[in-house]
Amino acid sequence: MICAKALRCTARRTMIGLAISMALTGAVAAQDTQTPETYGIVPPPVCTNNKGEVVHYVESSRGRPGMAAGMARRDERGKPVVVRSNYQSAPPIFQGFIDRHECAHHQTGDVDRPHPPRNGPEHLMNESVSDCIAILRLRDEDGYDDAKVGLVTAALRAEMAKIGFPEISISSRISNIENCFQKLGSPRDFINRILQRRGLLQP
Numbered sequence: 500m501i502c503a504k505a506l507r508c509t510a511r512r513t514m515i516g517l518a519i520s521m522a523l524t525g526a527v528a529a530q531d532t533q534t535p536e537t538y539g540i541v542p543p544p545v546c547t548n549n550k551g552e553v554v555h556y557v558e559s560s561r562g563r564p565g566m567a568a569g570m571a572r573r574d575e576r577g578k579p580v581v582v583r584s585n586y587q588s589a590p591p592i593f594q595g596f597i598d599r600h601e602c603a604h605h606q607t608g609d610v611d612r613p614h615p616p617r618n619g620p621e622h623l624m625n626e627s628v629s630d631c632i633a634i635l636r637l638r639d640e641d642g643y644d645d646a647k648v649g650l651v652t653a654a655l656r657a658e659m660a661k662i663g664f665p666e667i668s669i670s671s672r673i674s675n676i677e678n679c680f681q682k683l684g685s686p687r688d689f690i691n692r693i694l695q696r697r698g699l700l701q702p
């Protein structure tokens with residue numbers, strides 16, 4: 500997500516950045532007065548960071564009620580975690596995408612790197628890369644086809660629209676995901692290329 504490191508993210512809209520961090524900020528004033536629909540929480544996918552540490556998933560009810568959010572960070576003891584906030588608010592297919600997106604911030608080493616300026620090109624690139632890895636994993640490990648990718652992007656569109664992202668942000672994010680889905684090569688290859696570029700690839 501956007502807030503790969505910091506526990507508290509400042510509230511700001513991002514071009515590509517997740518709905519997710521917006522939700523954690525509680526910055527959006529509009530409140531849904533209807534009782535939100537709730538879903539079962541899916542089991543998380545395996546996740547290991549670029550240093551070979553196992554990443555654990557932690558359930559949380561922090562953040563904006565009714566808005567599912569994820570955050571990749573290290574906890575107070577320095578262990579890598581993905582915090583899953585209000586996951587019951589998101590359809591299972593979207594929960595799975597958030598988990599893999601957040602895991603990708605650990606896989607690429609984002610979590611241990613200095614946080615780039617919010618909404619700057621480097622930050623947006625990190626978000627695009629995480630989206631890309633997430634969809635490649637769903638394709639290669641979970642057998643997602645075009646139809647299922649369509650369900651992911653529809654859910655993403657609904658979440659981003661709920662928060663008030665402009666159409667251009669939503670459609671550019673979705674087209675990145677669709678392009679990544681067509682990529683040749685495995686998620687591992689893609690992650691390794693990123694790590695190599697960053698000088699983080701373990702021999």
Ligand SMILES: [Zn+2]
Binds near residue numbers: 500600625629
């Ligand atoms: Zn992210």
